[in-house]
Amino acid sequence: MKKITLSAVAVLSLAGTFTAGLSADEGFSLLSNAKFNGEVRPRYENVEVENSAKNDANAFTVRATIGVEANLLGIDGLSGKVDGTTVQAIGGQHYFDGTYNGMTGYETVVDPEQTRFSQAYLQYKLGKTVAKAGRQVINLDNQRFIGSVDWRQMMQSFDAAVISDSTIDNLTLTGAYVWGRAGVTNAPTANTDSIILNGSYKVSDMLKVTAYDYMISSASDTVGISLTGNVPVSVAKIAYRAEYASQGDASRDTDDAHKDVKADADYYNLDALANINGILAGAGYELLSGHTTGDGKTAFYAPLGTLHAFNGWADKFLASTPTGGLADMSATLGYTAAGFGKAMVVYHDFETDVAMSGKSDLGSEWDLLYTNAVPGVKGLNGLAKAAFFKAGDVAGYSVDVRKIWLQLDYKF
Template identity: 70%
Template sequence: MKKITLSAVAVLTLLPNCLSAEGFTLFSDAKFNGEIRPRYENVSIEDSTKKDADAFTVRATLGLETKLLGTDGLSMRIDGTTVQSIGSENYNSSTNGQSAYEIVKDPETTRFSQGYLQYKLGKTTLKAGRQIINLDNERFIGSVDWRQMMQSFDAAVISDSTVTNLTLTGAYVWGIKGITDLPASETDSIVLNGSYKINDMLKVSAYDYILSSLHDTMGLALTGNVPLSITKIEYRAEYAHQGDASRDTDGGIVNAQADATYYNLDVLANINGLLVGGGYEVLSGSSGSDGKTAFSTPLATLHKFNGWADKFLTTPTGGLCDASATLGYTAPGLGKAMIVYHDFETDKAMAGKSDLGTEWDLLYTNAIPGIKGLSGLAKAAYYQGGDVALNTKDVTKLWLQLGYKF
């Protein structure tokens, strides 16, 4: 299957030169893009019966975008992506049978990560097929690009920016292809998102994410930049409510119940390159007898939120309160360095306990001089466990990564 997929991508790169005749052009103005991303990841968990994971993996993507039929606005894009392990697989990818090791969810897999038709008319764009969808800050809908294989959506998406400063996006999603090689999950979901930029200091975004057999989530976010004499302050203030699912997937949960809330406030100041910020995010939970549910964001790029140790990819039953502080520096040529501290608690006590632990996250990334498109990254997460069940053990994760885009 791997060879077939990569061969198909190779054939497609030749098509723009082959399928043309006098007076007729099937493909034209072909543009190619690609990425190679090798990575080392180490995972160690305190008092674990598993061996520490040492994962050497590489992601390679080859993409083609081309106009179709000589028609203005009509085009096609197709990306082939493969993830392969380098050397011994001393990690549990969830599919490689190495259960003696800790999990690094980067299984070997090859697929068409994108394959869609696109039509543009003025400032309206329609895409149909497998595609990457990233909305807002990816807290609810994202491509999970941190993992080596990205998350794709089988969907029809329409976006429009005809009205100045107003952007509207609507999507019907019938399949979700996650980061592993499992078959695409069937769904019958609708995604609605709109934003209006009043000025640089205020953009208002509203959304309704109708995930079939899961829940409906409606929310409002305010974002912007506030310039001051010595600094620029970026902020995000957001509230969302999660209610019963209004749509069902064939074979899925019928009339899925949900009752949860979300709110978040993030502030980051840039003082001549010095980064200082803080945030407080709450995903509400349940006491077990109050009829509430834990707020969830199953289609998000979850690694970006609540600590890079990925302890809270699933919201605890009692919910999650994440108070964070950020200190860093960024400058041309010097790259970006950050340290982030998290203090985690439940929204509602679980068995009389609420301490979900703390975490320190460290990051340094920079472009590597001399080669356009080449960058490097070093990253670490140190999670210290709390007293709530399943969250008591310390976790350490380390990453070293190169990325080359062309």
């Protein structure tokens, strides 16, 4: 690593000082029961775009995180957590990081060099109610709408106050007020004034019902419901998801640069994955509705979600949903077993919801994945992954893209 990071030094210094020295004879302690966590994740990412005037991106980067969590002030249920994370390029930057590094002659890999506190929050537990305030990771459901974007080297964090309660058996309620968002780049923290509501009730292993309302300031309100579960069928177990969401005008209008924001779009998701003695086979259909000029509609979009996990790993639809929307039909085949790890192939066929200039073909994509624990080293995992996007005929989606990743991930 090129340098010792301020975050790591601060976390270690605070933890070492407080846990060693701040206890009184009468039993008072500022910090107690400190638990450390850390991660080192080196990665190689290659990006090639067909007929591009730019050089291929070759990004050698490493993410390093170190953190501490401890009880505070001797008060039952009160604790705090701090994580410091740094992202550094190894051997120089041979990629455009999407922000300010000036390497515009290369293809883009959105992993700029940066260092920050990725989490820093206070937490209070009372029974089965948990309250957190400060910078934190928030992952809800499958992270389609609210997620930490952990695939990128710097995760997405939220400055928020969150309350979660599971006092009633099988019922979990979560509410959050978000005033800031630190994204995956080194751009300044974005101010927001958003409210997140999510509730789920587990009827049985075969059915969990989740309802949500995500009021994203000066963007949209997204209200939806999902049904998920695992259904045993003979020698197979089938995991399924059925979901619908409606996106409407933003009820919270706090960004002076974006007033009276309108939204009118729909979201559908149906998918199932069967596990037959380790053999994985599945299919899915996801629709993000679009619009035509003058119809009063908008394209469905989820700005706070972990979008890399959806609609192909080449990230062709990451920045925004096509104006005409996106219909994604997918098929999955793979194998998983103890010791072997997981191997998976996913195929996507992309089309618009509404034709764009008379065209609807947004292309197709093959995604490949193999991941496994590295034998003999506790906490170390390896991953090889690739995405091959085949162009369609809609403008903006008419060139082939190939991406390849090799990664190690050590957590302690």
